[in-house]
Amino acid sequence: MPDPIIAATTDMSWLQTIVLAIVQGLTEFLPVSSSGHLRIISSLFWGQDAGASYTAVIQLGTEAAVLVFFAKDIWNIARGWLRGLVDKAQRATLEYRMGWMVIVGTLPVSIIGFLAKDYIREALRNLWFTAGMLILFSFVFIAAERWGRRERQTEELTMRDAVIMGFAQCLALIPGVSRSGATVSAGLFLNQDRAAATRFSFFLAIPAVLASGLFSLPDAFAPQAGQAASGAQLLVGAGIAFVLGYASIAWLLRFVSHHSFAWFAAWRIPVGLGVMGLLAAGVLTA
Structure with missing residues (x-):
């Protein structure tokens, strides 16, 4: 196998930190799998997996972007949910229902992510598996766009939508799937409008990503699997992201207001095939 561009080390370099943070920021919300891209790029250029813990921590940066971008919506949902807890008259509001939908939709990934954390950090990060998921789930996006009627708006979301999209979010624990791709595809199969499914996907990710990042913070400094990063590197990485x-x-x-999610398959499939080719040629190791 050819030597990687930069030799593998136990600790992350600053160049690696910056490059991976850029990749995280650009790919986190696109249905291309940020964790899959981080896994591929880290192995291709540094000869080793940066690790799931580092990924989870710098995701705090991109999740902070969600909190700022949707600050007004998040405030209205939180306020509406709290008001509904004490005032029955408020329980018919979209904000109150949305609060419960986010909570319930977050439970599957929280439980599965905690119980399978060691498996996620190691076994599921095999590059053959990642490449396969990039290709396979491209066809899921295409099918969702093909068969979803895209007629239901945000006001029509139900607890059933939240549960199904919540379980779909669990697939994002597998590098190569994509959190937004899995949840939005589930929404499209439920006949949600593309924009409505995308916005709910953002809200649904907030508790899970924040909890995952904070939970993984100690392990990022001394990981059981992957590379260690300093506090300064994690802070800068999160800032860039x-x-x-x-x-x-x-x-x-x-983009989603006027274009199909299936367009992202045009990126995912060649990347997946390219990674398989590099694995077969011995340039990358699984």
């Missing part, structure tokens, strides 16, 4: 993530949110919301 925040700035680029904010721009990515704005771009994606404009």
Whole structure:
């Protein structure tokens, strides 16, 4: 196998930190799998997996971008939910229902992510598996766009939608699937409008990503699997991911208003095939 461009080390370099943060910021909200891209790029150029813990921590930067971008919506949902807890008259509001939908929809990934954390950090990060998921789930996006009627708006979301999209979010634990791709595809299969499914996907990810990042913070400094990063590297990485993530949110919301999610398959499939080719040639190791 050829030597990687930069030799593998136990600790992350600053160049690796910056490059992976840029990748995280650009890909977190697109249905291309940020974790899959981080896994591929880290192995291709640094000869080793940066690790799931580092990924989870710098995701705090992109999730902070969600909190800022949707601050007004999040405030209205939180306030409406709290009011509904004490005032029955408020329980018919969309904000109260949305609060419960986010909570219930978050439970599957929280439970499965916690119980399978060791498996996620190691076994599921095999590059053959990642490449396969990039290709396979491209066809899921295409099918969702083909058969979803895209007629239901945000006001029509139900607890059934939240549960199904919540279980779909669990698939994002597998590098190569994509959190937004899995949840939005589920929404499209439920006949949701593309923009409505995308916005709910953002809200649904907030508790899970924040909890995952904070839970993984200690392990990022001394990981059981992957590379260690300093506090400064994690902070800078999260900061870069925040700035680029904010721009990515704005771009994606404009894009889905007029374009199909199936367009992203045109990126995912060649990347997946390319990774398989590099694995077969011995340039990458699984």
